[in-house]
Amino acid sequence: MRLSAFALLLLSPTAFRTSAQAQDAAAITQRARARLETLTSPEFHGRGYVNDGQRIASDWIAQEFQRIGLKPVKQDFFQPFQFNVNSFPDSVKASIDGRDLVPGVDFIVDPSSGKAEGRYEIVHITTRDLNGPERRKMTMGVLSGKAACVHWSTTTDADSLRMMRNWERDLMHYGPVLKHADKLTWGVSQEAMPQPLFEIVGDALTDSSQVLVLKVNNRLLVREPARNVLGMVKxxxxxxxxxxxxxxxxxxxGPDALFPGANDNASGTAMLLSLADHFAQKKNKPKHNLLFVAFAxxxxxxxxxxWCAxxxxxxxxxxxxxxxxxxxxxxxxGITVVNATAEKQAFDQLVAINATKGYLKEVKARGxxxxxxxxxxVQRGIPGIFIYTLGGVAHYHDVRDRSETLPLTEFADLHALLRDFIIALK
Ligand SMILES: [Zn+2]
Structure with a gap:
């Protein structure tokens, strides 16, 4: 049997509440989607260090805070600081044996990559070629003026992984370095090495690849200005x-590879704004003061x-x-709660609210x-928890982490759980 929304309204007060809640949930998700689209749009440049992405994003968030009605803690919403960061404003190019690779799709450069340009013969090396000082010296001699393609043995041992990472960094002093990757996972580095390292997926790089043609022109931004955005509700x-x-x-x-960061962390920023939407309304004045911080x-x-801490x-x-x-x-x-073991009371409260209201499939604890x-x-003794969602798409730190493919499956339910938790917290 299907009933119209109007018929449901007539049935019972519970039905009325349920229907209103469903409307609320739809509005919350819809608003989050709009914010997600803005934050991940090409005009925000992946909220990073090319074309002023992070400044544009922080300006927009401050405008949202203003519109929502949050109050600044000091004279304005910003908490400025500076740090060094390596950036790639220019096109990053690579071709192997005449085949052009697509930046962000076929390859990434290590975030700490330095400059290089030209045509390099590829020398293939393994762990054995670097083990022991003499072997190593010989290998470095052979590598002079060439690109090193490293073939590490597959391992999950932390010490071995650290050693290989150190070798890669060593090699980045001599010339360009290449390695195969199963998945491209990019990042941000506060420093720049003398030479670039390329991570390549698919079949473009093989054991018999011979020639690398590349162009990388990094820019190390020294004392790059950045800003946290802070707003409060008394x-x-x-x-x-x-x-x-x-x-x-x-x-x-470079201009060709944009990392939109929909899940990481336009989604969390949208949640922060949606909680601000709620608590900034007079009728929802919270028990505790709330400080909303969008971190850079x-x-x-x-x-x-x-810096905030x-x-x-x-x-x-x-x-x-x-x-x-x-x-x-x-x-x-469901969700995972990091630091749940240290904040057992808060975790139990989240679990209890979730069980009563039936918001999410599961609230999991992590240390x-x-x-x-x-x-x-937390390191300064402030009780803290970190919440992330589980399941669904798994694009992470790659060009595929886009708004179009991010489902926001439980956004409204999680909003409700966080809202109830903030209200309930003693
Ligand atoms: Zn993140």
Whole structure:
């Protein structure tokens, strides 16, 4: 049997509430989608370090804060700081044996890559060629003026992986380095090596590849200005809850490869804004003061949250909880709460609310990990948790992490869970 919305309204108060809630949920997801599209649009340049991406994004977030009705903590919404960051404003080009590779699709350069241009003979080397000082010296002699293609043995051993990484960095002092990758996962580096390293997927790079033609023109930005964006809602009491999400992403690898960062972390930024939408309304005045922080510089190594934790824009002694939102675009399999073991009470409360309201499939606990913006706060004794969604698409730090393919499956349910949790927190 199907009933019209009007018929449902007549049935019972519960039905009325359910219908209104469904409308709310649809509106929340729709608004998040619009914000996601803005944050991931080419005009925001992947919210990185080419074409002013991060400045454009922080300006837009400050405008949103203003429109929503958040109040600045100081004279404006910005908390400025600086850090060094390597960037790739110019086209990054590579071809192997005459076949042109597509940036971001066939290859990436390591974020710490330096400059190089020209035609290089490829020398294939393995772990054996670098083991022991004499062998190593011989290999380095052979490599002079050539590109090294490294063939590491497959391992998951942390020590071996670290050693190979060190070798790669060593080789980046001598000439261009090539390696095969199963998946392209880009990042941000605060430093630049003398030469580039290429990671290549697919069949473009083989054991018998001979010639590399390349052009990489990096620019190390020294003391690049960056800004966290801070806005608050005054509550009824003295305590604070900090709600944080990083808005920065990887930016562009030249004009041809855009990393839109829809899931990471336009989704978390959209959640931050949607919670601000709710609590900035007079009728929803919260018990605790709320500080909303859109962090910069997360991908470069938690630089923005570190600065916020050092700069202390509010009295940290009064902070009840820091909630970090990073990667919230799916949720088919629920959420993970990082640092749940240390914040057992908060975790149990999330689980209890979720069980009562039936929002998400599962709320999973994970131990402490320094993998997002909660970490600098937790390290300074502030109770903090980091929440990310589980299931659905798994594009990560690549050109495919786009709004079009990000489902926002449980966005409205997670919004409701976070809202209820913020209200319930003692
Ligand atoms: Zn992230």
């Amino acid at each position: 509550g009824k009491g003295k305590k604070w809850i900090i709600i944080g999400a990083h808005y920065d992403h990887l930016g562009r690898m 510089g997360e991908e470069a190594g938690l630089v923005g949250s570190e 050092v700069d202390r824009p509010i009295d940290f002694g009064a902070v009840r909880m820091m909630i970090d939102l990073d990667i919230l675009g799916t949720g088919d399999d 402490p990990t320094c993998n997002s913006d909660h970490c600098p706060f």
